[in-house]
Structures are given as C-alpha cells and as structure tokens.
Amino acid sequence: MKEKTTYICEFCGKEYENKDDAAECESMHAKKTNLDFEFHYASADTDHTGLPDYLILKHNDKEYRYERKLVDIKDKPKEKEKDKEKDKDKDKGKDKDKGKG
C-alpha cells in the first residue's frame, strides 16, 4: 500500500503533490499587510453602516474595484417564489418568437 501526501494552500485551498509548489502558491497570494486599498463611502444620508461603499485596490499598476454586496444570510424561499410570479407577469407581455429572423 502506498500513502499519498498532499499539500494544501492555506489561502485558496488548491492541492499540490509537491510541497514547494504549495509554498509557491501561498507566497503568490497578496496578503493583508501589502494590499493598498482606497476607501470610498456613500453619503451618510443613505448609508448608516459606516462601512465603505466600495474599495479600490491598486496592484501591479492595475486598479480593481471591490463592491459591497449585502447578503441576506437567512434563506427566505417564500419571498423568492413571489419574485418568480412577478417575472411570469413580465414574460406575458413579451413576444415568444423574438430572436428568430
């Protein structure tokens, strides 16, 4: 019987057979200490959280925009079904034959 060892990157979870490759993956990921974020806030008239509305990350001469996304952790299937019914009404007014010709 052979035993197989895998090495897992602590940051992204990718598995490697070679320890050095896993270490290289870990060193490749940008860390909190060397990230340059620029904070942008929405007006306090509309946002009372105090949290930035979006972040601009400058990395290797490029800029990345990170948007805040509000996620409802509790699953509410009943409300989702209501939304589907609304979508059905939208479809009623559309022509089904669109797209051909």
Ligand SMILES: [Zn+2]
């Ligand atoms: Zn990784």
